[in-house]
Amino acid sequence: MTSFVYTTRPERPTRRLAPTPPPRRRPVPKRLVVVAAVVACLSGAALLPGGPGLDGAVVLAVFAAAVAAWVLTDLDDTWVALAAVCLLAVAGVLAPAELFATLGADLVWLLIAAFVLAAGLTRSGLVDRFVAVLPARARSVRGLAHLLAVALVVSSLAVPSTSGRAALAVPVFTALAGVLAGMPRVVRALAVLFPTVVLLSAVSTLIGAGAHLVADQLLQQATGEGIGFVRWLLLGLPLAVVASHLSVEVVLRLFTTREDRRARFALRGLFPPKGPWTLVEKLAAATVGVVLALWCTEPLHGLPPALVGLVGALAMTVRPHQVTPGAALKTVPWSLLLFTAATAALGSALVASGAAGWLADAALSPVRAAPAWVVLLVVVVVSTAAHLAVQSRSARSSVLVPVVIPLALATGLDPAAVVFAATAAAGFCHTLTSSAKPVALFSDLDGVPTYSPRDLLRLSAVLAPLHGALVVAFALLVWPALGLPLVP
Secondary structure (H helix, E strand, O other), X not given: OOOOOOOOOOOOOOOOOOOOOOOOOOOOOHHHHHHHHHHHHHHHHHXXXXXXXXXXXXXXXXXXXXXXXXXXXXXXXXXXXHHHHHHHHXXXXXXXHHHHHHHHOHHHHHHHHHHHHHHHHXXXXXXXXXXXXXXXXXXXXXXXXXXXXXXXXXXXXXXXXXXXXXXXXXXXXXXXXXXXXXXXXXXXXHHHHHHHHHHHHHHXXXXXXXXXXXXXXXXXXXXXXXXXXXXXXXXXXXHHHHHHHHHXXXXXXXXXXXXXXXXXXXXXXXXXXXXXXXXXXXXXHHHHHHXXXXXXXXXXXXXXXXXXXXXXXXXXXXXXXXXXXXXXXXXXXXXXXXXXXXXXXXXHHHHXXXXXXXXXXXXXXXXXXXXXXXXXXXXXXXXXXXXXXXXXXXXXHHHHHHHHHHHHHHOOXXXXXXXXXXXXXXXXXXXXXXXXXXXXXHHOEOOEOOOOHHHHHHHHHXXXXXXXXXXXXXXXXXXXXXOOOOOO
């Protein structure tokens, strides 16, 4: 018979718990104190004789707080913008009807239609066919880089999001990186090139970035006339082409050697022919082609671009197209649309209350009597450097445009020309990984070496002044010949 012996575990001595210390108050960050002081000073100065008054003081306080939240906190940009305009509406500075009207603006519907068209175009497979056909024709590293720039510039006409175009380009880059693995400098150069061209080519169209919609809507509200799709295409596409190919040469010079640039190879095996076009591809190309043609011929038929885009989006979701209305609408960045509408309402309140004009007069009075090219240079430099403080491209437009418009009016310049130059210059956002989503996307790809923060600083040190000088040259020499003079 088996016997079991049970033993008891010795008792552990009881530990006396130390009394919980009272919670310490977290010190208020010094930068928040500085922000609060700036907001208070702006509001107080606005109430002085010659200031915009109480409404202007309230708008300036809310505006400064919103900019501080965008720059200094991790709060969602859209939430901050909506909270700012709601606060203005509750304070009675912004009419609720004006706030909600921005959600139904033509440019918002134009952006929705553009994303639906882009979803149908991508689903058809036509985007993959187009992106792959040009690199297959390359015979050297320099030729490959410039052909990629051509493909990315053309894609900006159909795909309205810089992030979307960057995402479409990632598979092409990874395939090229695998084939060119023995040329690490070339791979790194291509990694820098893709987001650089994606960002600089966005200026080609009004729908190239949400910031363009914000700028155009603010300009229309302040002066009664915006730039419009056709005019933006006429002005922006030449700049996009020149800036993209200039950036290609800068990237190649900075990150490759002469031998790398002249190296010859064939990539036809990497991108084999896909055979004849399918019916779905033909229909998608025809639909987008008709929409683009109608957008470019608006003065002839008088149909608004938003209406043309909406009809084209409806056609793109009908069989035999491969995208359903639900799937297409899921690709629409609703957060971006809300942000665009909210920042447009905030900018409108800045202009209507007189706060923007007062701020421009106070901050930029030293250049008021300067020649036109000096005022333009100051605007371009500030707009180019703004990405270091305000990371969101649309937020930069909502900050800069309301100040630029009264400055242009006060100095006798065409507001449309100055706003377009400021928006084009603000498209440069390559200095930091966090400055733009395409830059962040290509900085961290699994299994593929890309670039470091130091590489971005090298690029920015050379490309930022070149791009700013290019915008100034276009504003002084090219855009006047295309119907947008700096001095009307």
